[in-house]
Amino acid sequence: MIKIENVTKSFENTDVLKGISIDIEDHEIFGIIGQSGAGKSTLLRCINGLESYDSGFITVDGKEVNLRDKKALRQLQKRMGMIFQGFNLLERLDVYQNVALPMKFWGMKTNTPEAKEKILRLIKLVGLEEKVHAKPRELSGGQKQRVAIARALVLDPEFLLCDEATSALDPEITKGILALLQKINKEMGITIIVVTHQMEVVKQICKKVAFLSNGKVLSVGQPEKLFVWPKEREIRDFLREESDKLPETGLNIKLFFYGEGNQRPIVTMMSRELNRDFNICWAKLEDFREDVYGSLVLNIDPDDLDSVCGFLDKHDVTWEVIKK
Amino acid sequence: MTDIILKAFNQTLYMVFWSTLFSVILGFIPAIILTLTAPDGLKPNKIVYEILSFIVNVFRSFPFIILLVILIPFTRMVVGKSIGTTASIVPLTISAIPFIARVFEGALRETNPGVIEAARSFGASNFQILMRVYVKESIPRMLNGIILLIISLIGYSAMAGTVGGGGIGDIAIRYGYQQYKTDYLIVCSIILIAFVQAIQMLGNFMYKKMS
16 A cells, blocks of 8 residues: 655745645555646656655555665565656667566566566567567557556556556547556556546546645545536636536526436426426536446526425435536 | 779778777767766766866867877877877877767767656666666667768878878878879779768668667
């Protein structure tokens, strides 16, 4: 388990991390999301010691990440594979040699039958068995990231850190990479920490997510709880929720559906029971891993507010009035 | 004429080969130090970088013909004499070291910083990063630098003829210019052009092969 406690860091005169505390459990896929400049990548780099932090603690299974203790840090880095936005493969090495590289840093033989078997198994796992001897420049972006994933797994890590790993890829390719990460998490039990600014990534694979803004954690929890009904202004701005073109007259009221609530025809039920017509002026359905979550905005007559709210409360529908 | 030119060509080859070899070996060391201590290097050190950088610049700004003269006592110390083909290797090498140091520094520092960070994230030591990432990734670029060096050393070796170094350039001046033998001038020029072309083509071929 990774424990981040009150971590701060500043570059020159700017505070990048302002007291971050997060717990990351074993075997989960944890997302760190936020605008660029929120400090997410810096935080990730602090976890595996690529970057130092000024105060607070980061511990991995109780052992502190300490840049002064080079030997211990190296051992820790061995337990954490990392992949990057820019893939960062060596241009002059082929796929096999790139995957084998971390083993060389650890003085392991890469030409024994066991090593060969392991490297080829990882290349197969990421689906590149046809490209074993291709050079990076012959590969597409998605394939390069797959090589980077195999490379990150070659030292048998317990953690996989992903720094904007899909930000340079198009949506279809991103899906493939996310499915691969999910498979790695499930089959190998590797804890995955994903830093991203893409909602899609969090929605598709993260079990838990921390929203970072301005070097602080605004909110931590399940993505569906955080993003379907965000209370924080910053998170809403980030999601760019709601149309700017909601009706000026009447009251706009937002309804949220998750879990069971999805199955009921609430709006038509309400319309019939109250004998009113409602204007649906905005709606959205979102997939979070297996579940679908939805929200919609109704425009109602202010006089109907009490009866509408009464109905919604009776049927356990979460709602809020959108302030103008 | 064939004999004279053949002998001169051999001398040129001899001077260029040895001065290239020595300067590449000796220039590699400051290039590595410059790369390590550069602001974006593995061990940034402003003082070391600036001092070494200054020394390299000083040596690079010396006109070769003056370096040739200044280095006479040093050359005598190293090879025992200050005149002759072997003796001219010393000033050629000394002038080439700062050149190749800069070219290699440029080649090494062009390495993708992301790749270096990836290596660090896997627990690579600085020495491993230097050899397995910086140097390995930069080999084609360094090769280009060596080709550049060989071609400019061919030019400088012509000047080395003035201290009795011999070589194609020397023949072109002594026979072609001072004795008005135009045929010598033309043949020497053609040989030099063909030689430079061949080196460049070989370089391009190897660059493609290696990258």
